[in-house]
Amino acid sequence: MDETPIASDAEAPVEPALAEPEPTAFDEPKVTWWQRLRPFLPWLSLGMSIFECVVMDRSEKRAAFVAGASAASWIVMIVVTLLHRPRVNKSERPTGMFTKAMRFTTVAANQSLVHVSLFFCAPFYAQVFSWTPLETIFAAIYVAAILISLWDPLCEHVLLHPVAGPMYLAFASFVGWNAVLPMLGIPHRLGVWIAAGTVSVIMPLVQLVAGVSRQRLLGTIGAAIAVPLILFAGGVRALPPAPLRMVSGGIGTSVVERQLVGATKHFDKAPAALVCFTAIRAPFGLKDALVHQWRHEGKITHEISLDVRGGRKQGFRTWSRLPLSRHAKGRYRCDVVTTLGQVVGSNRVTIGD
Helix, strand or coil: CCCCCCCCHHHCCCCCCCCCCCCCHHHCCCCCHHHHHHHHHHHHHHHHHHHHHHHCCCCHHHHHHHHHHHHHHHHHHHHHHHHHCCCCCHHHCCCCHHHHHHHHHHHHHHHHHHHHHHHHHHHHHHHCCCCCHHHHHHHHHHHHHHHHHHCHHHHHHHHHCCCHHHHHHHHHHHHHHHHHHHHHCCCHHHHHHHHHHHHHHHHHHHHHHHCCCHHHHHHHHHHHHHHHHHHHCCHHHHCCCCCCEEEEEEEECEEECCEEECCCCEECCCCCEEEEEEEEECCCCCEEEEEEEEEECCEEEEEEEEEEECCCCCCEEEEEEEECCCCCCEEEEEEEEECCCCEEEEEEEEECC
C-alpha cells in the first residue's frame, strides 16, 4: 500500500496576488463637448432672448405671423405632451437619441413660439397701460410670464407640467391673439372673445391628449369655461386695449378744420360747451367703435359713441361736444373707452376755483 502523504489545502502553495494597476488619467470617464456646453446653454438662451426682444420687428405686417405662431404653439404642445407623457410601464418609454432629440427640440420650439407672442405684444400693451388696479394685476402676470420664458430650465419645467403648461401657453397665446387680431382687421371688441373662446377650447383638448385623470380634466374644463365668464363679468377691463392708443388729445371750446380750438386745462368761467378732441392710433384697415365717456366730479354724465378707422400714423381724429350751463364748475374728464369698458386715454379740465 502506497503511503505517500497527500498535501492538504493548508499546505498548497499560495500564488502571489496580482496588484491592481493604479488608475491613470486615461481611465477617467471622458467628458463630452455637450456635457461641457450644457451648463452655459441657459445663459446663452437668456442673452439671445433679450436680444430678440430688443431687435424684433413689431410692424403690423407681422401680425399674421404672430397669430400663426400662437396657433402653432398649441400644435407643438400636443407633440410635447405625447413625447413626455408618462407610461404605466417605464420600460416602454423609448430612450433613443432620436426620441431625446425630439423632446429637446419640441420643448425649445414651444418656448420660442411663446417668445414670439409675449415679446411682440408687450410694447403695445405698455403704450396703453393706465395703472388701474386690474391692469396692474395683468401687468404682474405678464412680467412673470416673460421672466419664466427667459430661463430655459424654468420654462421647460413649466411647459412640461400637466396643468401649468397648458395654463401658461393659454395666457401667452391669448395676449398674442388679443393684440394682433385687430391688426388683421378684426374689431377689437370681437378679437377679445375670439381669443378667449379659442383658448377655452384648446386647453381641455391638450389635457385630453395628455391622458390626465378625470378629475384633473374636469378641473381644466372648469378653468376654460371660467376664462370668458371672468372677462364678461368685468375682467376684460384688466386688459389694456392694445393695439389701440391715444396719440394726442385735449379739451377745448370748438373744432375748426379738424383742429381743436381753445385747448386748456382750466377755465375761469364756464364756456358754452366743452369739446373733447382725440386722435386714436389704430391698425391699418381696422374699423371699430369707441366711446367718449364724460365725467363730472367722477360721475358719468354722458356717453357718446364714435367710429374709428385705422391707418393714420397721427391717429384718427374724432371729437364730442358737451353743452354747459353758465354756472357749471368743477372737474370734468373725458375718457376714451372701448365698447368693452377698456380705457384708451383721458383728457381733463377744471372750471372755476
